[in-house]
Amino acid sequence: MATRRASISDLAKQLNLSVSTISRVLNNHPAISDATKKRVWELAKQLNYQPNHLAAALRKGRSNTLGVVVPHIDGHFFALVLKGIETIANLAGFNVMICQSNENETHEKKNIATLLNAQVDGILVSVSLTTRDFSHFEEVRRRNIPLVFFDRVMETPDASAVVLDDYQGAYQAVSHLIEQGCTRIAHLGGPQHVNICQNRYRGYQDALRAHGVAYDEALVHFSNLSMQDGLDGMEQLLQQAPKLDAVFAANDLSLVGAMQVLKRYGLRVPNDVALAGFSNELFSSLTEPKLTSVDQRCEEMGRTAVHLLLELMTQHENEEKAVGRQITLQPELLIRGSSERVPAA
Amino acid sequence: MATRRASISDLAKQLNLSVSTISRVLNNHPAISDATKKRVWELAKQLNYQPNHLAAALRKGRSNTLGVVVPHIDGHFFALVLKGIETIANLAGFNVMICQSNENETHEKKNIATLLNAQVDGILVSVSLTTRDFSHFEEVRRRNIPLVFFDRVMETPDASAVVLDDYQGAYQAVSHLIEQGCTRIAHLGGPQHVNICQNRYRGYQDALRAHGVAYDEALVHFSNLSMQDGLDGMEQLLQQAPKLDAVFAANDLSLVGAMQVLKRYGLRVPNDVALAGFSNELFSSLTEPKLTSVDQRCEEMGRTAVHLLLELMTQHENEEKAVGRQITLQPELLIRGSSERVPAA
DNA sequence: ATGATTTATGCAAACGTTTGCACAGAAAAT
DNA sequence: ATTTTCTGTGCAAACGTTTGCATAAATCAT
DSSP, rough: OOOOOOOHHHHHHHHHHHHHHHHHHHHSSSSSSSHHHHHHHHHHTTTTTTOOHHHHHHHTTTTTTOOOOOOOOHHHHHHHHHHHHHHHHHHTOOOOEEEEEEEEEHHHHHHHHHHHTOOOOOEEEOOOTTTTHHHHHHHHHTTTTTTTHHHEEEOOTTSEEEEEEEHHHHOOOOOHHHTTTSEEEEEEETTTSSHHHHHHHHHHHHHHHTTTTTEEEGEEEEEEHOOOOOOOHHHHHHHTTTTEEEEEEHHHHOOOOOOOOHHHHHHTTTTTTTEEEESSHHHHHTTSSSOEEEEEHHHHHHHHHHHHHHHHHHHHHHTTTOOOOOOEEEEEEEEEEETTOOOOO | OOOOOOOHHHHHHHHHHOHHHHHHTTOOOOSSSOOOOOOOHHHHHHTTOOOOOOHHHHHHHHSSSEEEEOOOOOOOOHHHHHHHHHHHHHHTTTEEEEEEEEOHHHHHHHHHHHHHEEEEEEEEEOOTTOOOOOOOOOHHTTOOOOOOEEESSOHHHHHHHEEOOOHHHHHHHHHHHHHHOOOSEEEEEOOTTTTTHHHHHHHHHHHHHTTTTTOOGEEEEEOOOOHHHHHHHHHHHHHOTTTTOEEESSSSSHHHHHHHHHTTTTTTTTTEEEEEEEEEOOGGGTSOOOOEEOOOOOHHHHHHHHHHHHHHHHHTTTOOOOOOOOEEEHHHEOOOOTOOOOOOO
């Protein structure tokens, strides 16, 4: 019953050929006569031959597998990035192995070790928030395994990475609010030691400045951007600056909280207060009204990251010295009900 | 520079031992003297020896990898299941390879082929909605690779699977609505050729009957459960049965749509119309009020599926004939604002 | 002291490929 | 007719492990 799978040497025996010839046929090696090619393929089909990837991998020193480390697999953003990664990787004939760090440095180190052990041919990483020591990535470099960071990157000039232009996203969102006639625009910002949050804050400031709108400290509130933070933050902003006419939040989740507070105060969205957020979550188009938000091009980020990785891998094959390359994706502002004011008739 | 990784035979040479001895040390084989054990481990550490999984896999015929096929990787449900799968698999020393079928039969067949090629030791599958032909799973069985279905299963007595008790979930939700004093309970149902939707519908019916509440066809509306479907369905239900006092939806997404319609009609949730949904999406607790919903135990489903798979795998090792085993998870009703009526003071 | 058992190690084959090199025969060039 | 160049194929080593069997040394029982 437990009949072993057909191997290359089974084919060889049955056809009175050498294993090397069979191997060459299966790999489309040029120097093989059409006659034998046909014979081999036919028998292969007949015996339902399936190549043993492991053996090939061992011999060639490449596993045809890509490794990915993400902080977590759930949540809209990473799920979509992973989808992009998977799609392109498979298209290029690679399998994908996914690990979660759970935002934990130790876990992340383990993940990297796992992937190295599995002999992946390349690695994609989005760094955990708690990671302070980056020695595990050094080990990857030492082993000469191509690596690409995405979204959450290790800041080194020689590392390759693909990130989103958070600054531009914020700039556009705030500019849009100004174009809607808003002048007292509040900001729900994230922790400023986090790169992306800082960039969004800067984008906010510069957009104001560029349009000659005064910056007012009373209009800014920083937090960790949970929904509760949005609720609390909005309350506080309304105390500090009752006349605000718009809110730009560094994420959509906190904005949902903020919107609930506004409704409770009887303020109408978007006509009294216009709203724009960041990250275009799934729920962002389920609220009433739908939230204007900066889309992070998640899937494209995944696709781009794989493309870059594949590029590094071929460079690496050709022994070219791979210099770090950074790609910055331009976000897309999705204008929806929460900010679109119908011009007064 | 490109210094090859230390192999088992490097260790052997440097210590004047045979490769077999080294191998045995590294695998904690009992019959090795403590002295040599120590010597080997020390050098291993010093040379930063990393075992070559591929070689071991080839020799042992097992890859230490589990394969998963899901309809898609984004979306709350599968993301959480995957998290559960990953967690337990890693704990048990297995890597996980994830494939998406994109709800496409052809793609699913390719996924299975990929996983078989990668020589995974076991497979977890949630079947695509469009799959009609199940021959690819036959191939898995023929190859003697343990397989466990989860959530979306192939209906065969000898297949192992872990599913949610949708019937019970619906029954509980509707019973809860009745306990809140509702008697005209509408149902937004899904396509009845889909197993789970049918079970939810049955649970709805039986809960009514069990509590002596009359079933009324005018209170039932079937669709594909998109948000738009929820909007349209609710409109229609309000026409057909203006006096309804509750809605049980087969998913949360459609319920969000329904709630928006209710608000538009000036009906108050939960006091005029109480709401309960299914699947406990991320956004379900972001609405105003929060949605009562049946939680699907996503992570636990993933964990259970892996446990079952591992069980099958050891049985398989011991040549025991593995008979299909089905596990049914009990859902959990999460009662929130959309259905909890404050008792009239 | 002899044989029986245990303990620790080595030998060598096997897993299923890939690939540099060699080589026979045929075709082409001299 | 001899040499050169192709064309198609085979040989055998290599990738890094694991593992059944053999064996030498040490321990034990008699």
